[in-house]
Amino acid sequence: xxxxxxxxxxxxxxxxxxxxxxxxxxxxxxxxxxxxxxxxxxxxxxxxxxxxxxxxxxxxxxxxxxxxxxxxxxxxxxxxxxxxxxxxxxxxxxxxxxxxxxxxxxxxxxxxxxxxxxxxxxxxxxxxxxxxxxxxxxxxxxxxxxxxxxxxxxxxxxxxxxxxxxxxxxxxxxxxxxxxxxxxxxxxxxxxxxxxxxx
Numbered sequence: 001x002x003x004x005x006x007x008x009x010x011x012x013x014x015x016x017x018x019x020x021x022x023x024x025x026x027x028x029x030x031x032x033x034x035x036x037x038x039x040x041x042x043x044x045x046x047x048x049x050x051x052x053x054x055x056x057x058x059x060x061x062x063x064x065x066x067x068x069x070x071x072x073x074x075x076x077x078x079x080x081x082x083x084x085x086x087x088x089x090x091x092x093x094x095x096x097x098x099x100x101x102x103x104x105x106x107x108x109x110x111x112x113x114x115x116x117x118x119x120x121x122x123x124x125x126x127x128x129x130x131x132x133x134x135x136x137x138x139x140x141x142x143x144x145x146x147x148x149x150x151x152x153x154x155x156x157x158x159x160x161x162x163x164x165x166x167x168x169x170x171x172x173x174x175x176x177x178x179x180x181x182x183x184x185x186x187x188x189x190x191x192x193x194x195x196x197x198x199x
Contacts, residue, residue: 003030003085004129006098006181008173009105009112010057012049016107020044021071022059024078024112025170028085029098029178031193032185038081039171043068044115057168071115082123090122098129100151100177131177134184143187151177158183 007026013019025039043064054061069077079089086095099105106120106128113120132149139147146157151173155162160179166172 002096003028004096004098005029005082006174006178007105007109008099008170008177009108010059010168010170011053011104011108012047013053014104016104016111018048019053020047020049021108021112021115022047022049022057022064022068023170024074024109025172025174026078026081027171027174027178029181032182034175034178036081036085037171037175038078039169040074040077041068042071042074042112044071071112072117075113075116075118079123094125095123096125096127096129098131098177098181099174100130100154100180101132101149102128102130129181131180131184134181138184138187151180154180 005026006029007024009021009025010023011019011021021042021044023039023041026037027034028036041059041064047061047064049061082095083089097106109120109124131154132151135144135149135154136147138144144157146153148154148157152167155176158180160176160183162172162176166176
């Protein structure tokens with residue numbers, strides 16, 4: 001089965017042209033297993049936020065200013081993490097990203113790379129796997145009774161539990177989205193990969 005990067009970002013607002021990237025979290029998903037994880041907190045030169053976003057992600061700006069990485073360092077760390085699983089970047093094949101309501105996250109990924117003097121496009125495929133879109137498709141196909149695009153509602157529908165401290169963190173939401181992806185594969189009817197037992 002293909003190897004995916006399930007990722008999530010926490011931001012200071014909804015507009016990647018104005019609001020800051022605060023953190024990026026990602027897991028490597030393969031054969032329905034999370035095989036590695038990554039999280040980095042980002043300190044932009046000027047941190048621009050709005051109260052509604054900060055009430056959700058609860059990131060302490062003073063802590064971020066003291067402990068966050070500059071965008072170039074954050075991208076470098078992310079590339080080191082990805083290279084462990086995909087080889088030197090950019091590779092021959094672009095990496096496929098997965099997530100929930102990916103449009104906003106990819107916009108902010110572009111902001112992060114831009115702040116580092118780079119473009120994200122040489123590294124990541126334009127083809128993505130969005131669990132919110134999969135939920136909608138399965139609802140329209142009559143396979144799910146709900147069409148919710150919200151991650152919290154989707155997790156509740158499938159009984160995916162999480163510690164309250166994990167929700168609305170980049171790594172926490174990336175991890176939960178990977179578990180949601182597994183549940184959606186079950187609905188579709190894709191068999192789980194066989195595991196070999198040591199003889």
